[in-house]
Amino acid sequence: MSETSHGTGTGPTQRNAEIGVALLTLLFGLIVVYGSYLVGFGWGADGPQAGFFPFYVGIAICVCSLINLAQGLRENPADLFAEWSQLRQVLKVLVPTTIYCLMVEPLGIYLPSILLIAVFMKWLGKYSWPLTAAIAIGVPAAFYLVFEKWFLIPLPKGPVEALLGL
């Protein structure tokens, strides 16, 4: 799936995606089986051990993943999972969102939210600066009022909020 193409109508195939997902779930099943093995999956002094139930769950995941893998291999190789252009659209959302989620830890929720909304409106929506600024600052401010003032639920804050004394 590493080839790049600029034409429309190409992209990773549904077949490869199905196979990939089946392999991932198989891996997940093996991890679960291994984890259950670590804590013991047999019959202990006081009944079933901690790994008893997850062990069989893991086995079921592995067996069904293999079935799905076999089904995936029979899939028509011409069907597309998504076109590259569509995946680019998805990445345009996914990349800023990932950065956003990682920024919440050090910076709190407000500043990253302002940036996220601003980036979306400016980059994807091509709105003017005043409108972008109004919504990007207004929405988090509204959340601040609703959560912290009305429902008294503190949201994560970072150094900037501390500076402002909020």
Next chain:
Amino acid sequence: MFDNFVNLWHGFAVAGDPFNILLMVVGILLGVIIGVLPGLGGANGVAILLPLTFSMSPTSAIILLSCIYWGALFGGAITSVLFNIPGEPWSVATTFDGHPMARQGKAGEALTAAFTSSFVGAFVAILMITLVAPLVAAFALRFGPAEKFAVYFLAFCSFVGMSKEPPAKTIVSMMIGFALAAVGLDMVTGQLRLTFGSEELLNGFDFLIAVIGLFGIGEILLTMEEGLEFRGKSAKIDAKVVLRTWASLPRYWATSIRSCIIGCWMGITPAGATPASFMAYGIAKRVSKNGKNFGNGEIEGVVAPETAAHAAGTSALLPMLALGVPGSPTAAVLLGGLLIWGLQPGPMLFVEQKDFVWGLIASMYLGNVVGLIVVLTTVPLFAAILRIPFSIIAPVILVICAIGAYTVNNNVFDVVMMLVFGVLGYVLKKTNYPLAPLVLAIVLGDSAEEAFRQSLLASGGSIGIFWSNPLVSTIMGLGLVAALYPMISNLLSRLRSPQPA
């Protein structure tokens, strides 16, 4: 039986409190907004708002949350009819005839028909809950661990059998849910399992985070793929249109009754509203004398799926209340909420928390009446919300999801977890793995495991306990039939009509 009506009367007194009525209106409005916006649906909308209700009394909180659910059920119809975009999976069948009607300029009629039949479906389902739920609960009081596990078994088997996805995929998605539920501290032995030394996983995976990620972020990513444009028909609903449509609806009484029955049945067995709406549409198309015209804007084609979807969505609460087994992802989230408030859903709830149960049931009656009035009067408002460009609404929804994920446990790590679930949801959805069983398995995993282990303890490790008495054998047998139903029906139809060679 008479007791129940007295209880219900008391329930109306609780639900009819002005503050609770206000909560209903707020809940319905929020619910419709949630149902209308892409990336927010009944399940994750309720999940996000759940932490806001922790300071309320459980009865008020459940009224607010269940009204959000009714609102989301109503809201799905608006996007289906006006924009040809089903806001919720169960409103896909509504687009078939609803949107053609809107293109012919009959959006008002289509919406009135959709809302009214939703109301009828829900109302019949609530009547059924009122009459049947106490009986089921009384019956379930006799259940031991083996019977409890058998009920869970039946619930998950019906997913395998009813789902239109391949059984192996349904099972994988369900088992992933069970595995995620098992992560963390084992309640019985006090051992840590499947954490692999990670501190963040000590408490396991919270299903609310999973719901917000899978349905919220995943849905946004799917929407992005389709592009950013919404092009919709405008709708005007005035009293004249409503009255005219209402006058024409009684003609479809047979379709309504049929759809109610399908919906109630499919809602109780946890197959859910989506297949119910398709089934009702399909049957109405076959039976109706206007069947040929279905798909070109036939009002009966709106009535059938909407009635069934709402009947199913509402009756999904019956097993949740009476047995502790939710019939839909949203019901699962409501069940999670009940657990957080310290209320254990199941047969004992009807004995110990009479006020709560009957207050909730009474609020279903009132909530749906309030809902019908609210949606009929506010449709233009919601259509306007849909015209807000996606590049503004998408980041706002992402922020709401992040705040929702954070407030569940006041944990920043959950925001990252939500994103992981979001990507997972997108990929699984694209490869046709059903998400509902995954969510239900995370919610029910611990209870199912506990019931399973307790039964095995009682029997000394013999699986035979699940076939040890007529009651448990019947439930297990029903489960097997449900799981193998596609194969059985396939076989039957082959026996009946030998295929031409």
